[in-house]
């Protein structure tokens with residue numbers, strides 16, 4: 509008899525309310541609690557709930573929300589214990605869906621290298637040389653650099669590996685990103701001028717790299733200068749050792765590469781070491797599925813609206829995707845690569861400029877692809893309200 513009943517009900521559990529009433533069970537429900545939801549999850553008829561509420565002077569309809577404490581109290585009359593879970597913010601829901609990401613197409617990815625160091629020690633000059641050394645002659649001058657990061661194919665031995673260099677983060681941007689918990693870099697190149705040595709911002713940079721837990725490669729730059737004497741170099745190696753960067757020269761593990769951005773010395777050595785370090789890290793990412801990344805820098809460009817320079821970290825970012833980035837959201841109108849060229853999609857470790865956000869996000873904000881504009885909007889609005 510019972511079996512025929514349950515079959516008629518299409519396999520659905522039979523009269524759950526009765527079981528709960530009889531046994532006095534526990535019901536998990538999330539805020540906000542509407543009378544309707546309370547009824548469906550406990551099996552107690554909405555009319556009964558409303559009548560009880562009415563008796564205590566609370567007049568509601570089925571679709572109204574009932575206060576959490578009241579709902580808990582009320583359910584005790586039926587011997588039901590409510591376990592109420594707080595309403596999750598739209599942002600938290602999105603973040604959670606990415607934290608529990610199911611890999612679609614996991615592959616090795618390019619390392620992301622950030623150059624840090626004291627003012628004027630030669631960070632930009634070194635990057636320029638790294639970039640030019642690897643861009644075909646004649647092309648170099650003509651390239652419009654659209655983003656603050658770029659990819660360089662690095663040849664070390666037989667393998668060729670693309671390395672992504674991030675140009676913007678002077679240590680301030682890096683601090684900002686760190687404070688937001690954004691981890692964009694895999695390796696730090698610490699530039700120290702051989703005629704100057706370890707300076708306040710060098711120490712700050714070391715601390716940033718340490719707290720990010722990423723390996724540090726030192727570029728002892730301006731080695732061409734006459735002040736770059738052996739004595740001076742040994743003194744600097746001592747300063748580095750004081751900050752736990754014991755050089756390979758001194759029997760430690762920190763690679764200290766002598767470079768000159770001006771005379772183009774040691775650039776390939778530096779790239780070889782980066783290639784080697786990257787190999788050790790065995791970096792992997794999902795090349796399929798919804799994309800996520802981090803904002804490196806963002807601003808308003810005349811006639812273009814908000815432009816965000818970002819780094820894709822997981823998944824495939826596509827033109828037309830709905831995205832949320834901090835307090836900005838929208839639909840990607842254009843993806844622009846480091847050469848100023850529009851592309852339709854991009855995978856992990858690719859730096860890009862994106863157009864289509866309604867507001868300028870902040871450096872270090874995570875960027876997520878979501879299913880709908882509505883989802884993106886509610887998350888971005890939460891951020892705006894918090895601010």
Ligand code: GTP
Pocket residue numbers: 625626627628629630631632633634678729730731732733767768769770771
């Ligand atoms: P900020 O971005 O201001 O922190 O400076 P930076 O670290 O990017 O230094 P930048 O590359 O702008 O170089 C500062 C100065 O040092 C410039 O005048 C460069 O020409 C000079 N310079 C950089 N590298 C070398 C080098 O290897 N040898 C010599 N002699 N001069 C260098």
Ligand code: MG
Pocket residue numbers: 631632633
């Ligand atoms: Mg610079």
